[in-house]
Amino acid sequence: MEEYFSQSKLDEYLPLITDVATNVLLAIVILLVGMFIARKVNNLVCNIGKRYDKLDDTLFRFLGSLARYVVLAFVFIAVLNRFGVQTASIVALLGAAGLAVGLALQGALSNLAAGVMLLIFRPYKVGDFIDAAGRFGNVVEIDLFTTILDTFDRQQIIIPNSQIWGSQIVNHSHHPIRGVDMHFGVAYKENTDDARRVIDAVLEAHPHILKDPAPFVEVETLNNSSVDFLVRPFVKGEHYFDVLYSVPEQIKKALDAANIEIPFPHTKVILSKED
Template identity: 45%
Template sequence: MEQFLTDNQALVDQVIRIVTQGGVNVLLALAILVVGYMVAGGIKKAVLRAVERNPRIDRTLANFFASMVRYAILVVVFIAVLSRFGVETTSLVAAIGAAAFAVGLALQGTLGNVAAGVMLVFFRPYSLGDFVEVGGVSGTVADINLFTTELNTPDNKTIIVPNGQAWGNVITNYSVKPTRRVDITFGISYDDDINKAMEVIRAHYDADERVLKDPEFFLGVIAHNTSSIDIVTRAWVKTPDYWSVYFDAMKGIKEAFDANGIEIPYPHQVEVRKKA
């Protein structure tokens, strides 16, 4: 009887010890979860504030970085909680790593676009509202996110360019500089007076108030072509005035040539016949 009581007491002590240890583990796990959740949220806010202080980093990119930091901390917290209950976390970490590797291989194209989106948002080769040529297409930048760049064309079409294609190709930004140079070449006949033609061209540009005085307007003969003398013009204008100055010059100088008897020659060939 005494042995039976001794055995029962030992069993009760063991149950109490197991329950007590289990309760401690549950409490510690809950504490780790609560503290870890709070720390993850606090660090996310701190990263968000730190990144947002840099004007070159977009709000989308700031949220992305902050969320990645938060999720990384929560994964560590989850592993720490499992270890409190005796779960072998080494194999779990290996499994998570293998799963992440497999997902990375399956989504390498998408992840490449995300990486390119991060580079685009950070280095800012173009911004919203810029007119650019990117990935072989041109348009006004309407949106930049982590996956794609959205362009609106002048004829009101929307073009979606994957960021990997944008970052991996030559980017031409027509809006980033405050001024641009309008280059136009005009051809005149070999029979026309070059100096007179240049005076007519210069008079047109001098009368256009949109043409800047600095840098100075340039005018010169650039080539003796097969059927024309080519005169090049280089006028500096404010970037928004580029196309209006271009179109007005093409029209105005043709009319001025006509008024002054200056010919814009058609391509032609001269046939030479030898006497037999």
């Protein structure tokens, strides 16, 4: 009789044990396959960034990690589903948690979104001189949340990407050859052809100013007290600031040597004697 009851209980629990064992094995298989797929997806996305020089590795490493965790989240839900857990409530809970985190970190997420756009469209790269968000400097690092600039006076400026993406960006290093705009005024009594020859001689002698395209030197404005020249020599990008900060002094000295007056604003007072 006792042996009968033991066999009866074994027959009763055998389907349950078999079902549990099957679910455990399937869960393990799902977990292993899911982890394999997640790793492959991560590597696939990362390799896209490595394959093309114009694509940024930082962005694709982030996207690869994001894709990996999304796959793992679905794998986790599938594993729980194998054990009869109601996953609808878990999905709703994860959605609510994601919404709460998104609201709490909306500033960081806006920087992240801007960083993704900057890394995709690449309006500038490391090593460029840019003017953005009211700051000017050399780009030393671009990540998903910030852009780091070094200024000429050796300051490090960390700018949130959302401030850069939402404003005008001037990339001074985009073109290999640049024009350097400068303005010089001479007195009305001076001969403009003589002044132009003096300026041309300074530009001709400068080692960083290109002959082709030729410098542009023409009268731009007739001001109240001066005839103003627009002077635009062309240089390679790396010599832009050398020319910008050296040529004005050289032209001033050359005009002085040629006795060409550089006027300054003044007021003439005429006194009349009353009868």
